Amino acid sequence: AQQLYEGVDVAGKPLGLITYMRTDSVRVADSAIEEARALVRERFGGEFLSPRPRKFKNKRRAQDAHEAIRPTQVGLDPDQVAPYLTPEQRKLYELIWRRFVATQMADGIWRRRKVKIRAGDWVFRASASWRVFPGFTRVLQVEKLADEETVLPESLASGMELPAPELAFLEKKTEPPGRYTEAGLVRKLEREGIGRPSTYAQIVSVIQERGYVRRENGSLRPTLLGHVVTDFLRNHFPETVREDFTARMEEDLDRIQEGQADRLQILTSFYRWFSQRLSQVEGEIKEGKKPFRVLTDVPCPKCGAPMEVRVWKGGLYLGCSRYPECRTTRSLPPDVKYRYRPERVELAEGLAEAEDAPGAPCPKCGTPMQLKHGRYGRFLACPNCGHTMPVPTGVSCPKCGQGELVERYSPRRGTFYACDRYPDCRFTLPGKPVETCPTCKTGVLYEDPRHGLRCSNPECPTRTS
Incomplete structure (x- = not known):
């Protein structure tokens, strides 16, 4: 989007194809509306034009410094600029162009038919829809509705007997909602009025960089640190983590900007209760009290008491309760x-699994190395000379053939595996490598949570079959 806004080389000239994109405004200039209506009339005909120009009203919290995201020149359709764009740029420009043009087109017209079929004490329902006039779906290229596959004969009439050649029972189960993806989280922020288009990407980035969540198979999964921090805030600063708190604060800031509220009055009302609560928690900590604790099922190796989770410099460790x-x-x-x-x-089961790692002698002094845990994952450390090294896997790198795949960790990706010759070799795997693939002999079999053992070679017959 940034590239389309700043400009791309079109026929030898730099040209910005879309308006400023970090906005939640739906306001559009009258000149752009007229340009879109002229294009609809010319390309699709007058019957596809909405009866009057469509104008949309901004929400109260919307930032109206910029127009809605739209093409700078509606006459430049996606096919005309496609030769000058990358596939990703073209998809985005086509989405923006089609959605903008559709706003000035006539409504689509569908016909829907519903029937009830009685069989003894049972009543079955069936419905079907078909399109009479495409309207705005013409430019959006919507081919059909999901239930257009259902066909109901025109000859159906009340009281008519219908044969039942087959009766099948389908079992369906209610599934819990899936985890948020980055896009799903942004949509949730939009619905709740939290943040602005210019801050959505930063919000998603910060919660990963601080280790509160990490990506797993395309979804965002809360980490243990994220759970602990969230529960601490809910216990001691519940007002600040309510969904409506940020939205309300942003509304107040908008009112200050518009001159409808006094800055000092609003900020003072916030800091008064916040500083009191903060001082109370700090006082409890200074007195040696524990305002918040999270116990575990891991016993202390010395006294047997349950150990508790503690936070230190953005990381976690266990301490005796x-x-x-x-x-x-x-x-x-x-x-x-x-x-x-x-x-x-x-945690006991997870810790036992985490302690399972191959031992290795120190390459400097030969002393058996010990497994350690740090902010950036597991590693081996020598108790004699202090030398450290990544946890090895014993599997050779399939890309360079010289290095070994070792265990790595990042807050965004979690645990992954990479060649120990980085940065000379940048080969990585998302799952634990097991062995060289016996089928293609060039890839590495690794543990994939969705597919089981999976070959790293995309051309391996096991991947293409």
């Missing part, structure tokens, strides 16, 4: 598997 009588601590992998319950976490 009997502190200061017992000062035992234990490192915690950032991507450890867990089952979260309010104020209690099941």
Whole structure:
């Protein structure tokens, strides 16, 4: 979008194809509306034109400094500029162009038919729709509705007997909603009035960079750190994490900008209660109290008391709940598997799995290395000389043939595997490598949560069959 706005080379000249894109305004200049209506009349005919120009009203919280996102020149259709755009640029420009033109087109007309069929004590319902006039769907290229596949004969009449050649029972189960994707989270922010188009990308980025969520198979999954921080805020600053808090604050800021509210009055009303609550929590911490604690099912190796999750410099570790009588601590992998319950976490099984790693002698002094956990995943450390190294897998890199695939971690991706010759070799895998693929001999079989064992070679017969 940024490239389309700043300009692309069209026939040897730089040309901006869309208006400013970081806006939630739906206002459109009258000249652009007339240009779109002229194009509809010329290309599709007068019957496809809406009876009057369509103008849309902004929501109260919308920033109206810019117009809605639209083509700068409606006459430049996607086919004309396609030779000068990348496939991604063309798809985006085509979406913007078609949606804008559709706003000035006539409504589509559909006919819907519903019937009730009685069989003894049972009543069955059937419905079908068919398009009479395409209207705006002509430019959107909507071919058919989902239920247009259903065909109801025109000869149906009340009281008519219908044969039933087959009766089938279909079992359907209610499934829980899926996890948010980045796009789904942005849509949720829009619905709740949280943030602005210019801040949506930053919000999604920050929660990943701080380790509150991480991407997993295209979805956003909350981390243990994210759960702990969220529960802490809900317990001690509940007002600040309510969905309507940010939206209300942004409304107040808009009112200040418009001169409808006093800046000092609004900010003072916020800081008065916030500073009081903050001072209260800080006071409890200074007195040695624990305003919030999350116990686990992991026993302290020294005294047997349950260990608790603690936060330090954006990371997590375990400490004995009997502190200061017992000062035992234990490192915690950032991507450890867990089952979260309010104020209690099941970690024992995940920790046992995380401790399963191949041992290796220190390449410097030969001392057996120990497995450690840090902010950036597991690693091996020598207790004698302090040398550290990534956790090896014993599988050679299929790209360069010289390096070994080792375990890595990033807040965005979680655990992944990469060649230890980075940056000379940038080969990576999303799952744990197992062995060289016995089918193609060139790829590596790795653990994929969706497909089981999967070959890294996209041309492997196991991938294409």
